[in-house]
Amino acid sequence: MGIMSYLRDRMGKILAVVIGLALLAFVAGEVIHTGSSFLRGDATTVAEVNGEKIDYKDFSQRIETSTEQFKQQYNQPLTPQVTDYIQSTTWNQLLTGILLKKEIERLGLVVGDAETASMITGNNPDQQIQSQFMDESGKFDKAKLNQFLTYINSGKVPAAEFERWGQFVKNVIDSKRQQKYVALVSNGLYVNSLEAQDDYTDKNKLANFKYTVLDYASIPDNKITLTDDDYNTYYNEHKGLFKNPEETRSFDYVSFNAAPSKQDSAAIKDQVEKLAASFKASTNDSLFVQINAETKAPLVFAKKGQLEPKLDSVMFTAEKGAIYGPYLAGGKYKIAKLIDSKVGPDSVKARHILLNPATEGGMDKAVAKADSLKKLIQGGKSFDELAKTYSIDKNSAVKGGDLGTFGRGAMIPAFEDAAFDGKAGDLVVVKSQYGVHLLNIESQKGSSKVVKVAVVDKSLAPSSETQNAVYAKAQQFLSTANSENFAAQAKKAGLTVKSSDDVTGVASSLIGLDNARPVVKWAFGADKGAVSDQVFAVGDQYIVARLSNIKPQGALPLDAVKKQIAPAVLVDVKGKQLAEKFQAALSGATSIDQVAQKAGSKVVPVQNIVFANPVIPGSSAEFKLVGSIFGSQPNKLSAPVKGQSGVYVYVVESFANPAALTNTVREKQQLSQALAQRTPGSVLDALKDKANVKDNRAKFL
Known part of the structure; x- marks a missing residue:
């Protein structure tokens, strides 16, 4: 109890x-x-800049926006290199914006309401505004801007479009604030008369001299054995050069080629050949392409030069229904069929009114409304005014529906067929994936033969048997390789060990390795010496990697840069030996000719060298040599100078001073302009160097 x-x-x-x-x-x-x-940090924070966190969702949305802008502007495929460029540019823009924003707020720089209005609606709007409203000649069109502003203020703008315009204006204002900050810094810079005088002298004072040189190449590399002292000496003398702006990693790897075999290629060709008979008999070629082709290209008319070369030389003389192929092009086996040929215009000038079936009550009602608008125009109503009122394509609506002049391939197939098949003056109702168009053909120019060609393609790809066999080899290597025997195992297997050095954490592609992101992510989560825990599929290769080096952000120790500086250390050691040889030749010598004779070299005369352009004729830029020359006395033998190509001894014969500079205004203006051009980049570099940036992008991208 x-x-x-x-x-x-x-x-x-x-x-x-x-x-x-x-x-x-x-x-x-x-x-x-x-x-x-x-314990591990915020799982959604992609980076932190001076205490301000950057959320991954926001960063990824910015990348998506930049990607869409790139697609619209350049119409290029998104290769790994392009992806790298977009991600890097987006990051730099975001980092720049954050750093400048803090400085701008600290200084209290603002863009007032009146200034904002002037930037948008004034006599000379901001350049970003002007670039959005150009006429056909590429000049700013104020009328187009005013029409668009009337539309924006009409209260009939879709919320998403209104929001995009608001964000655009905000970006213009932010850009103006940044310009003010840079201008504030630039205006604080000054070029004085002494600087102008020095610059004038550097560009115009002439030096005439003789030199003799012992080239570094005169000592074979295999005659030099580098010691730890050699490395330490060079490292300590150049320690300031070894500051790593961001962490990088290096890895060695072996690759197993899983490209299609001859048997795979023959099998794909056989597949395409078997399709040829069915393709020839097909009565619905568009459907046949959609079912059988990997590239679902629409069937459109093309003029000479718009088809791939093999087809361009065949289809313009072939009979309707002719089959060409199989042929190999772009890593694919293809067969092509001539669907039709005719003579048609080269270009069309047109305008349209685009209606949205979803808001008109369905496709039938949208077509009926387009017919009604057609009758109004035929009855005398203005196409321009109806386009501004009814068209959902606001880019063309503000121009009265004007689409300008376009050639074949510029528009979607249904719209293009109607524009090129009709005649000038026609009003045509066209249905497309964008809605219902009321198309007005204003004029047509040129005349040439065009053909409509259907293409069925099959990519050359390795069979599962080929992939499995190669993957098994890679797995076998992985099972036997470790940190110590990686190179030996590669040699035993007859494989070449390749290297990717100083890879950043956000790299997507590397030399020889496209789409290498999985390998890079592994490298930034592994320890030095580790062998990858899996076989990576990179394109048509299987990769096994070993992490060979890690270079942290900041000052790098000697071990981290030893491989990198080896060539420079070799040159440094050669330079010391050659300098000693010249030093012995200088002993007792009274002329440059005597020095050259003792050293076994020759004397080279040089005329009219200026300090600002230190290039030696027949050689390269020699900054140390020319700098020493302009600090020397005439008729005096120099000490040995270790230059870019070798070790030099020289004697100055004479200097020719320029005419006295009586007015420094022009020189000061030139220097000020050059300084102003460098200022924005220098300001940003200084802010980035000072900033506390924690970059975690390698974990997310």
Whole structure:
């Protein structure tokens, strides 16, 4: 009873302790299992700049926007290199914006309402505004801007479009604030008369001299054995050069080629050949292409030069229904069929009114409305005014529906067929994936033969048997390779070990490796010396990698740069030996000719070298040599100078001073302009160098 009484009295405390321990165990388990954010950092923070967190969702949305802009502007495929460029540009823009924003707010720089209005509606709008409203000649069209502003203020603008315009204006204002900040810094810079005088002298003072040189190449590399002291000496003399702006990693790898075999190629060709008879008999070529082709290209008319070369030389003289192929092009086997040929215009000038079936109550009602608008125009109503009122294509609506002049291939197939098949003056109702168009053909120019060609293609791809066989080889190598024997195992297997050095954490493609993101992500999560825990599929290769080096951000130790500086250390050691040889030749010598004779070199005369352009005729830029020359006295043998190509000894014969500079205004203006051009980049570099940036992009991208 005593024990039961004791438990009853203290049950509350006991339960609290038990529950507390259970909760602690649960939380600890979750931490171990998932990696809690309070131990591993915020799982959604892609970077932190001076304490300001950048959320991955926001960053990824910016990348998506930049990607869409790139697609619209350049119409190019998104290769790994392009992806790298977009991600890097987006990051730099975001980082620049954050750094400048803090400085701008600290200084209290603003863009007032009146200034904003002037930037948008003034006599000379901001350049970003002007670039959006150009006429056909590429000049700013104020009327187009005013029409668009009337539309924006009409209250009939879709919310998404209104929001995009608001964001655009905000970006213009932010850009103006940044311009003010840079201008503020630039206006604080000054070029004085002494600087102008020095610059004038550097560009116009002439030096005439003779030199003799012992080239570094005169000592074979295999005659030099580099020591630890050699490396330490060079490293300590150039320590300031070894500051890593961001962490990089290097890895060695072997690749197993899984490209299609001859048997795979023959099998694909056989597949395409079997389709040829069915293709020739097909009565619905568009459907046949959609079912059988990998590239679902629409069937459109093309003029000479618009088809791929093999077809361009065949189809313009072939009979309707002719089959060409199979032929190999662009890594694919293809067969082509001539659907039709005719003579038609080269270009069309047109305008349209675009209606949205979803808001008109369906396709039938949209077509009926287009017919009604057609009758109104035929009855004398203005096409321009109806386009501004009814067209959902606002880019052309503000121009009265004008689409300009376009050639074949510029428009979607249904619209293009109507524009090129009709005649000038026609009003045609056309249905497309964008809605219902009321098309007005204003004029047509040129005349040439065009053909409509259907193409069925099959990519050359490795068979599963080929892939499995190559993958098995890669797996076998992975099972035997480790940090110590990686190179030996590669040699045993007849494989070449390749290297990717100084890879950044956000790299998507590397030399020889496209779509290498999985390998890079592994490298930034591995320890030095580790061999990859899997075989990576990169394009048509299987990759096994070994992490060879890690270079942290900041000052790098000698071990991290030893491989990198080896060529420079070799030159440095050669330079010391050649300098000693020249030093011995200088002993007792009274002329440059005597020095050259003793050293076994020759004397080269040089005329009219200026300090600002230190290029030696027949050689390269020699900054140390020319700098030393302009600091020397005439007719005095120099000490040995280690230059870019070798070790030099020289003697200055004379200097020719330029005419006295009586007016420094022009020189100061030139220097000020050059300084102003460098200022924006220099300001940003200084802000980035000073900033505390925690970059976690390698974990997310």
